[in-house]
Amino acid sequence: MLSSSGLRRAAAAFVERVRGGDLGSLPVIVGLVLIWTVFQAMNPVFLSSTNLVNLTMQCAAIGTIALGIVLVLLVGEIDLSVGSVSGLAAAVLAVTFVQLQWHPILALLAAVAAGALVGLVYGFLYTRFGLPSFVITLAGLLGFLGLQLWVLGDTGSINLPFDSFIVQFAQQMFLPAWASYVLAVAAAAGYAWARVLRARRRAAANLMSQSYAEIAARSTVLLVFLTASAWYLNLSRGVGVMFLFFLALVVVMNIALTRTRWGRAVYAVGGSVEATRRAGIRVDRIFVSVFVLCSTLAAVGGILAAARLAAANQSSGAADTNLNAIAAAVIGGASLFGGRGTAFSALLGIVVIQSISSGLTLMNLDSSVRYMVTGVVLVLAVIVDSMSRRTRAATGRA
Template sequence: MVKGTRNTADDTGAGPSTSTTQDRRPRRGRAVVRALEGWAAAFRLKLNAGELGSLPVVLVLVAVWVVFQILNENFLSPRNLSNLSVDIVGTGLIAVGVVFVLLIGQIDLSVGSISGLAAALFAVLNVNNGVPEWLALIIAVVSGTAVGTIQGFSFARTRVPAFVVTLAGLLTWNGLMLYILGTSGTINLDENGLVAKLTSYYFTNDAAAYGLAAVGAGLVFIASYQDRRRRKAVGMPHRSLREIGVRTGGLAVVAFVAAFVLNRFQGLPLAFLIFLVAVAGLDVVLRRTRYGRQVYALGGGVEAARRASLRVVRVQTAVLAVSGTMAAIGGLFLASRITSVSQASGGGVLLLNAIAAAVIGGTSLFGGRGTTWSAVLGILVIESVASGMAITDTPVAVQFMITGGVLFAAVVIDSLSRRTQEAHGRA
């Protein structure tokens, strides 16, 4: 008896049948629909459990953009969006460091002063004393790391709350900045120098922005696939390939639209590229390394972390060191944006905006929840409001009230989300 075999050819042996070829198209469509349905079902489960993720801040950002575009048609112009992509970098980098501190349930009040100190140190060394830019740059960044390490070690060893230690640091480092600047007041940076080019250089070749978009989407797909494979190997819940493909495709669309908009003005800003690389790199540190897992574990409870044999002092010290380093780098980008350093550097609303960006973006004030991308979303909201206010000639007072209202709403959502998670046994 001869077993039957599947034959894709027609009776004449001419090749695949027309009906079989046509049947494959609906199957592909159904596969995409099933992937979307699976993603929607998982999303609903997360919402019911209080895991809102980045949804609230994304909705706020969309609302802000829609409102200001209605008020002024130039808000979403390539020129304004390109400027916005550079404006978010300085404060955004500082906010990324703040995320690390918030993850362990603490707060760093000294990041503004550290950023001003690093910028002042660079300006005095390079402009006033003729130290090469690259060396002055390294010294400025290392100074931020050293200050953060000192504060972190003091906090970890004495067990004095971090906000008290960093509040003292706020005053100390601000005073040191004023002492370094002396009576000169303002120091202008070389507009053709390395630091000035951090925020003034653009990749004018269109391929740079599109290439970055393609590389970013590819890396996300690879990371998601590797995560799926690891989870599947140990029998843990994992995403399907269709869902990974749909998510990556959506991200690719957003990335290529952003690249198209940037290319319509001056191209890809170097500052924005550095910002994305820094955020992605630190995200890998938090999600994929032992140190990152220890940071999240510490946010879940210090005593539990000690009983689990975690080196609490080392982790706490390292977290404040990261915060100080990012504050110093952010301060240099802020100085680059205005090509000068003054006694007002690191002051004003910089500290509040950095902390607000991390919280608005979704990082929990209670510790243990948040990512570096939270800072990106949060600073986008804050700087979008500031940009919209400037375009529409709205008083700064209104900007403060709007930002404060958004911050308050973010904290309330965080608190309610935590309660819901506790009710479902997830917190």
């Protein structure tokens, strides 16, 4: 049972972190609530279960690409070619699976391997020759777009079989209602257990740790949110397996960033490359691993996008794919200055981006309005990040 004194201490600790400039995901969550409130007031269909199911499915592909962008932002770099890499992966998948008649698993592996190879090349050029990531990935944006067109050939478009597992996974696979509730309970329980273990470790080391009251409060809120979300989505088609796959990637990457030596090194490099090098960490390896993961996730996102469309064509990965992925990472809380952000930045950011897109589409507004609104939200996110950095610097926090 939660004691009132424990809750007061948890609330006081939260207020203290906010005053110190550690806003976390608060600005994104507040902004998302405002966006949903406005669009629901303008069109009652916006928060319908059917529309929210569609929104979650739309988040998976670009959200996966944004997850890779979060990684490069954490080390203070950028990748401008994720759209082209995702399009190239989609082309490789379509050609190997449809035209060359490869087994689906081999075709998927080939597409993912193409993305990993791109990241390896970027890492080599960055660490060996010291080229700025902006220049390397800008060249990649153009070069791999051309390679994508060459792989597709004269047809320019290849349809994926609707009865294939790849397309079924992206379009028609949804969890049974009971499974979604079990998963919600398991996720909340796993979160609580992980927090308790972390609190115990910190207490044993005589470090400040999260109180059990705060852990219980957060876990309860998470359980209620996940269960209610599953119930509401089940009023329509339910929880999409492709969206769950994206969530699983976010959770795995969050664990890698917060629970492994590699993850701590990533944050250290983003804070200060020279200090990290002097601490004995192989900085070059960290940069290479981040570029490889970013391009690999871009390839996975391209595969998901092609599967949802049931086709790969010349426009795969084009249009606003790059901009939305980068905007999602920044809006979600990843700092352009490096060293700050989490894997969940990709999730929060892409939900904001897709909410804006869905809301404006329901209002029958032109795509030009969506670009302008997204641009304004992006600028506001950077302003919040910059102001929080100044606050932390003024209060002496890292």
